[in-house]
Amino acid sequence: MREEEANSDCPVLGITGPYCSGKSTLAQELTRRGWVQIEVDRLGHESLARKKNEIVTEFGSAVLSPDGTSVDRKKLGSLVFSDPRRLEQLENIVHPDMKARSEELIREYRQSQDLPTGILLNAAILFKMELESLCDAVIWVSAPLPLRIIRARKRDGLSWKELFRRFSAQKKLRPQLAPGNVDMYKVDNLQKGRAVRRIERIVRDRLWNRTKPT
Structure with missing residues (x-):
């Protein structure tokens, strides 16, 4: 992010991760706490x-x-x-x-x-689109594969064949692919409340003090 924007009172937090890891669930919870969300899929x-x-x-x-x-x-x-x-x-x-x-x-x-408290940039292919350049930090949301499969079946009702295709297509979406010009933090989304508190601690302890003017 450009220097003049990095000093804003309103940090931009990228939210990304694999299919059905719970990105949107966490983003929706944070919007209840004063954040606003930009859904990049909708922009598409x-x-x-x-x-x-x-x-x-x-x-x-x-x-x-x-x-x-x-x-x-x-x-x-x-x-x-x-x-x-x-x-x-x-x-x-x-x-x-x-x-x-x-x-x-x-x-x-x-x-x-x-x-707002901050801006959430929610995008599954955030790094592929080079949207990290707009972010003060990025949250990589993860969850165990069995839990993601259960969520996918419950939410989207896809066949096993379609599920396999979607999961296979996202093999390249790994946090290791993050470039070195943005801080990235991994959040395990096994339990929504715990994951949200983890994000809030990251913002408070590692991001807010850096972006808040002195």
Whole structure:
């Protein structure tokens, strides 16, 4: 994060980790304690609308909804998630737009008269999108694989085949891939209350004192 932003009263905390580790659950709990959340997945949906023309140019009109007014996420997904080259083409279109929108929202929250406790940037592929450059620190949320499978089955109702595909696709999402230009802390999300208290201690003891003006 740029030096002038690192001194803000409102720190930015990245939240990332593998599928069904409990990232959104922890983020929602922190919003009850004065934080605001930027859901990068949701920004991706918005980016599909903003970048509709570029997407059609790249992938053709077959990815549009029946009435042609919007990008059909299911059609687009079936095209790109089975082809790494096509997925990269899509990411080259939407990721810069999503990052720019994240920066815009951070500025808006920090300029708000009702300043939040902090800003959560919730993104499963935070490092791939290089969003760590917007963060004062990053929380890597983890949970044992059996617990993640139970959560996935309960929440999404996916078949075992689809679960295997999703878990396999995220093998590269490891905390070791974090660059050295941001502090990262691992939080085990076995129990929500304990995990939230751990995050609050990190912010208080290791982050807040650094970002708070003296």
